[in-house]
Amino acid sequence: MNLESFKHVFYRMPMAVRLLLSVLVIMLFFGAVIHLIEPHEFPSVFDGVWWAFVTGATIGYGDYVPLTVTGRVVGILLILSGGGMLTFYITTLAASTINHESDLSQGKVSFHGNNHIVIIGWNERTRQLIDMIAKKDIKQEIVMIDRTLNKLPYRHFPVHFIHGDPSEDAVLVQANIDKANSVLISSDIIENERKADIDTILTTIAVRGNNQDIPINAEILTISQVENAIRAGADTVISSNDFMSTLFYHELFHKKHTRPFETVLNLLNEQQFSHIPLPSELEDSSYKEAVTFFLDNHELLLGIIRDGDWMMNPSQEISLNNEDTLIIISAWE
Template sequence: MNLEVFKHIYFRMPTAVRLLLSIFVLMFLFGLVIHLVEPNQFPSIFDGVWWAFITGATVGYGDYVPLTIPGRIIGILLLLSGGGMLTFYITTLAATTINHENKLSEGKVSFNGSHHIVVIGWNERTKQLADMIADKDSNQEVVLIDRTLDKLPYRHYPVHFIHGDPSEDVVLVQAKIESADAVLISADITIDERKADINTILATIAVRGNNQDVPINAEILTISQVDNAIRAGADTVISSNDFMSTLFYHELFHKKHTRPFETVLNLLESQQFNHVPLPDKMDGSTFKESVLFFLENGELLIGVIRDGEWHMNPQHDMELDKDDTLLLLSAW
């Protein structure tokens, strides 16, 4: 290896690694020299290197001490050079650590994991979602992409923050979108609804272009943009305005002593919906018979999807067909 190649490699190393390598080389040289100068006092090169590190770190155990004038001169040179380098290394390492944490908080560090969930858009809804995921499964990693945040304290939130526009490939590469298990695109409710939906659709197109298989859940605010979101590649379109309007209606006109919002909230916290095809042996059975069948397995049959139509809590004597999809409730 010639000098230019060595310089090319050495000066492209991280600062902390470069300093550590320099310290090892310097301490080895001092250990070798003191061993050659005082072989009786320092029987091996390792003993000399040990003395160099202990002296350079200003610990000074006193187990190895130079006795001759040349040896003590070497010790003085070691304190002047090696000690300063060790101190500089420690301060540089601390500064590098703090700088890295600041970059994490500023969203400038790429994510290097896999099987993670990518959440696009930071708001109170996604904040609570991140807390719920951390509470249910602390091992599940969440990567947040947002362009409006300048800083997100790394220690305070259980997410890996990436600052940037989610419709740009370079930002999605930083979030390692090709290895993600799922993507949620949350609408920006601080801007015009139509503009927010356009941003959501652009992000959906970019994500689908970088990962053809990842499930994309997109929140759309206006009904007119639902079909466009599906065309863009969204697997599930969450029409939050429709959901809230329906919930408002239930709250206004519910029966006495009923609490629709609390009921839905507690239902979704403890139960999950499952869509399953009708088992072959249940073909031709009634809805009531199927309810009893699934209850034995700890699941509750609440509806049937037939030819694209949803039949929630249908008549108990409704006969089920092999092409039906059953809607079940089961514990998480």
């Protein structure tokens, strides 16, 4: 490697690395020089390097001391050059750490992990979602993308924050979307509902363009945009307004001594839903027999999906066939 190539590589290194290399070279140089000047006092180059470090750091243990005038001149030069270099390295490293922490909080640092969850849109819903994920699996890594939030202290939330527009490829690359496990796109409820849905659809297109296989869960506020979200590449469309409207209806007209909202909330917190094909041993069985089969496995059969129709709690005598999809509820694993 010629000098120009070395300079090209050296100056492209991070500042802390360049300073560390410079410190090592200077200490090695002074260690070798003092060994050559006073071989009896400094029997090996390593002894000289040890003396150079403790002298340059102004610690001065006194276990190795130059005795000749030439050796002491070398010591003076070491203090003037090496000591300042060591101090500069330590302060630069500290400043770099502080700057990196600031950049993390401001969403300027790219994420390089994998198997993470990408959540798009910071609001109270996603904040609570992050808390729920952290309680269930503290090791699960989460990347949050938001363009309205200027700072998210990483010490306060278990997420890696990326500031930017999630519909832009460069921002998704920062979030390492290609290595993510799944994506949740939350609607911006501050925006007009139609505008918020258009932003969600654009983000869905961008995510799908960067990762053809990743599961995308998109929140849509208006019914008219549900099909567009699916066309854009969303695997699951969460129509939050429909869900809340249904809950409101049940709260207004529920029977006495029932609490629909709390019941649904606790059900979703403690249990998980699964859609499974009909087990071969249940072909031509009745719905009642299937309920007993799943109860023996500590699971509850809620209904079936047949030809696109959802049949919740159907007649006990209805016969099941191998094209049915069963809706099961079970405890979180």
